[in-house]
Amino acid sequence: MVMLKSVHHIAIICSDYRQSKRFYTEVLGLEIIREVYRAERESYKLDLALNGHYVIELFSFPEPPARVSRPEAVGLRHLAFEVEDIAVVVKELQVKGVVTEPIRIDESTGCRFTFFEDPDQLPIELYEAARQS
Template structure:
């Protein structure tokens, strides 16, 4: 049976309850480098991209009154785990061949990269994020 050929962790996304406090914690206390910060007007939300020394990133999100996590994205806490792949279509096909349901492929509005979501057996949201082979 084919596997999706995961290449590493691309980013972890976290939804916080207090954006300013979390930004101070991750960028100030932990010393993660700020890569980009965007206010997403349509969602009344902030997105902060933070770099780890090995190249992996943390995406910090704010949303108005996020509920505690019952099981799905857009709730306070860990949003999802993203794995870097160099061939998204082949990776999706491998997951589907294994009986895993995969959401339709989308395009990141800031980077132009393609990505999709699926869930682990416990419903944890996971992402495949397409990167070039040279970027690993």
């Protein structure tokens, strides 16, 4: 059996590097670990952390092909972040101009969740941590 330890990172290719960099750092608050311009590929690579943990590689490439995302296309479905209080986070995002779907309840866990999109319409989920009694 393969013994996976954890998710190391998620790679995202964006269509507008500056816009996506702003979104992931200024709107979502991820921390920049390292930013590299790779001249031979005409590409930026931005390593981002969440709470000190390396989580996302954001790439730019000249003229990347579009990828079907919705409705329910085959492939990676969405990126999800766990939050303590979803209503507070939704309000913060809305103040920053991010449109979110209505908060829903997960039928199997009873936890609250919602979705919004990054600048390239990548679906991002907020999932509220189960509250300890």
